[in-house]
Structure formats: structure tokens, C-alpha cells
Amino acid sequence: MASAYYPPEPLAPGEEWRLLATDRFVGAFAPSTGMHTMATLWRIAAEPSLGLDALVGAIPTRGADAVESFAIAGIGRATVFVVRGEACSDVSVAGRMRRVDARGAQPWYVAELNEVDRFALGPLQRSPGDLRPTETDLPLDGGVVFGPWLGWARDIVASKPVPPARPVTAPSPLSELSPYDTNVLGDLGRRAASLTRHRTEPPATAPTPETAGAAAFRLGDRAPERVDAPVYVGRQPRSPRVTGPMLPRLVRVESPSREVSATHIELRPTPQGLVLTDLQSTNGTVVRQPGSGVRRLESGESLPVAPGTLIDIGDGNVIEILAYR
Template identity: 75%
Template sequence: MAGAYYSADVLEPGADWRLLVTERFLAAFGPATTVSTMSTLWRIAADETLGLDALIAAIPVRGVAAVDSYAIAALGRTMTFVVRGGGCADVSVAGRVRRVDARGSEPWYVAEITGVERFAVGPLQRSPGDLVQQPQDLPIDGGVVFGPWLGWSAESAVVPPPRSAPAPVQAPHQPALHTLDPNDTNVLGDLGRRAASLRRHRGEPPATAPTPETQSATAFRLGERAPERVDAPVYVGRQPRSPRVTGGVLPRLVRVESPSREVSATHIELRPTREGLLLTDLESTNGTVVRQPGTGVRRLESGECLPVVPGTLIDIGDGNVIEILAYR
């Protein structure tokens, strides 16, 4: 596909990442990724009947072939970036560069970003300045190559539209790139009152990460209400409604009180997946604050997704705190 390019710089032996390009996906996988794994991932990424979920599900997470670091970009009007371990994506929107990285999130970290002009995927050690394509960088239409990182620019790319759309997206105007803005990354800061409310709610989450036997999150509790199992998409807000096609599964709508209207009408989604429970901020006005076991407090960005495990606390505003549970 036009718009993709990679660096041909020679790294030390064994340090090159595996770079994958198709019409719908650009991805970088860590140096330990096997040829057999890359062959499987290439076939899935090139199959138009399969989506991002199928690609992620095919990445080995255990055994000798486990892939502990990667960064995947799913192209579209709104682009989805999935990162794990030592992988990251540097994304330019309106000339400002944001770094998307996992920061200890398990099993991976997801961000959905609109208006992407350029991006690069690869290891955390790379410089965000590499977003500017250099004359020595090599274009790639599709395939798998070795290299230190993989880039994409909308200047010459055709972004695949949603399947229902008749025409591709037009490339946006490219403003000048600036340096990395530390205030525009997913770096945790002091979240004040809402962080304090999470610490007061049922005490501190466990300091250690969950074990494989306890990490499956399939229920939640809102404040003092009785626990509820998550066996279908759950939408929480002041006046929630289902904003997505649910494939015939009837979603659950959970209404909360919000006297100061801190909570949006449909604030968050909790969606069960094969890998666990996925939390999504549905472009809420005042954001979603999360505290997971063994990590600090973080604020989800608008539209951001995050896998959650038992013990996670979610503050959506006005004192409404959701606790993620393992179903018994």
C-alpha cells in the first residue's frame, strides 16, 4: 500500500523487528518472533474476511514462540493501535506527536485515534523524530521485512474506508510536525480528587498483579449495588444507550445518578472478549479514571480501550466507582 515505509538501517545482529504491511494493517513484532508466527500473522492480516481481533488472537502469548512485544496499527478513518511490552506507536495528529505504549498494561494496551496524519510503530527505544520520512527510507507496498521501525504517512496513502463506505478517505492537509509533547502522551499525572476517591473505595487494590487463575474479569459492582455478571456488552452512563451494533446480543444498560453531570449520557462500555474484559471510554466529556492492581492511577483518553482485571477500580465521575470482579 502506498504510504508505508521503513528504515533500512542495519542494527546489531538479532535486533531487527519483523515489520508487516497489508492494505489494512501495519505492524512491528519483536526480534524474537519466529518465521512460523510471522507466516501465520501475514495470512490473517491479508485475509479481508478477518479483523483485528483475529490477528491479535493468533499472536502466541505462551511457550517458546511467545511474542512479548509488538505494535499494530489497524487503518481506517479512526485508527486503532494495539501495543504490548516493548512496542510503541508514535502518532501525529494536527502536527502534535503522541506516544502510545503499554506502560505495564496486560495483556495489551489499545488506543483509537481519529485524524492521524503520520505514525510509526516499533520499539520503545526509537526516536519520535523518525516520523519525518527520510530520503533513504524504503517504501513498501506489502509483505514482511526486517528493520528497526515501520512508518506511514497520509500524504501518499489511501486509507481503507469502512466496508459500508463507497469511497476512500482523502488525505488531510499536513501541518508542520513539532517535537513530542509530554503533555499529550499517556503519562500519568496527579489526578486529584478522583484519584483520591479510588483510594478510599474499598481500600487499595492488591499491590501484586493477578495470577492466571484469578485474572479473568467477568463481573462488576457499581458502588454498593449487587455484583452483576458481564456476559454481554454493558453500557454505563446517565442515560445510556447502545451506540454500537451488537451482533444480535442484547446489551445491558446501567444508569447512574450524576447531579453535577460529570457522567456522560453513555460514558463507558464493558465488553467481554475471549482475552478478558475490555473497558472503553465512549468519548466521555470528563473522562474515565482507572486504578488497576499493581499500577498507578491513569485517565483514559477519549475513545481509549483498556483490558481490565479483577481488582480494577473505575471512576466515571460524581462518586460513581465501578469495581471489576471475577465471577464466582
């Protein structure tokens, strides 16, 4: 079985992170996170009909209640990590260690990884270690507690009962709560549009006022194309999913040496701009952003991209992000 766990002693006085766990989500939130916010997040995380987009969208990122640092993992066939500020996720993927941090991305950074066997969520300052639970760690089968960081591992069995560690008030029924009701979650809920993974997402419709100013892209010498629906680019692209009448666009490129994967990247319009995702390509995706230099996306990573960004997917196929006029 898989289980979450945490060490009982804080790193230092006043540095107790807020740790949340359900069977689908685990998260670590900075010590300054208000308890009202944690109670709301626990209610959403405990509701089976709500997905990762609703959970992330309910986190305030502006104003007096802003949560400046957090790390969340959505557990499923793949593991989706959402990281902001001074938080990080130390992850063991098929036995290899890596760290997922925000890298300055706003409002957060997203990575989707397969074959995750262990990970730990918490502040950047912690040493990742080997991510294995120790005899002094306490199991967390569900709820919200306080601690220095939160771990998760497959194939471990909790050997101790969970202590009464200052839990947040149990959630109230959510039968009337909708993740798309902005009176409940606020406009922040729309920021998580690119994270939708659950089956209860609303059907796609015509472009909204927020997406009416979507970006465009140009592939090599081809004419510019507007990104008003998800775009999948590759050697023989296929859409991972189709929801509603707004069909995605498939863009085929030539790749004589097969550097480009069959479905290499996704470009998805969101109310906050265009999001690029490497769809677990074989040879990776190289991105040059204005003022940020060159970086290579890890397999499954997502990144907001602005006009002026160049995306190299291999075999001379370079995509330029343009402002739509």
C-alpha cells in the same frame, strides 16, 4: 493517499524488526519473531475477510515461538493500536504527539484513536522524531520486509520502487481458513474477542464456559450486576453496535454537571476476563487497580480490569469490579 515506509538501515546488527504492511494493517515484530509466524500473519493480514482479532489472535504469546514484543495498527475510520512488550507506537493525533506502549499490560495493550495522521511502530528505544518520511526512507505498499521500524502517514506519495528486500513467501489462498477455527489459529484466537471491528464477526450467543465465571460490578449503592454481556455506562448510554440475540446492557447514571459523557465506558466480558474501554469520553476515566495505583485512561483506551478495581467516571459515579459468585 496513505502509505507505509521504513528506513533501510538497521539500528544495529541483529536488530532488524519484521515489518508487515497491507492496506488495512501495519505491524512491527521483534527480531526474534520466527519466519513461519510472519508468513502466517501475512496470509491473515492479506485476506480481506479477516479482521484485527484474527491477526492478533494468531500471534503466539507463549512457548518457544512466543512473540514477546510487537506493535500493530489496524487502519480504518479510527486507528486501533495493539502493543506488547518492548514495542511502542509513536502517534501524531490531530498534530499532537503521543506514545502508546504496553505499560506492563498482559497479554497486550489496546488503544483506539481518532484523527491519526502519522505514526511509527518499533522498539521503545527509538526516538519518535517528527514521524515524517525522509528522502532515504523506502516505501512499503504491501508485504513483509526487515528494518529498524515502520512508519505510516497520510497524504504521502511513494517516489521510489520497493526494493527486493528479502520478502516472506507470498500468501497462499485462504478460502478454507476461518479465523474462528482453533485448529488453525489455536486458542490464542479467543484472546482477541474484545478487538472485533470487522463485519464478519460471528453472532453473539449464550455465555460460554470461559465467560461463565465473568466478573460483576457495583455502581455506588446499587445492587451488584453480573457482566455476562457488554455493558455501556453513561449519562444517556447507547450501544455502539448490536450483533446477534445477546443484547448489551445500558446503565444510566446521574451527572448534574455533565462530567459523564452520554456513553462513557464499556465493560466487555472476554474469556480472559473483563475489559474496560473509555469510549472517547470528554472528561476521561480514572481507574484504581489493586496494587497498581491510580491512572487515567486516554480517550479510546482499553484496559483489562480485575476484581477490586475502582472506576471513576465523574460526578461521584464510581464503579467497583467484583468477583461473581
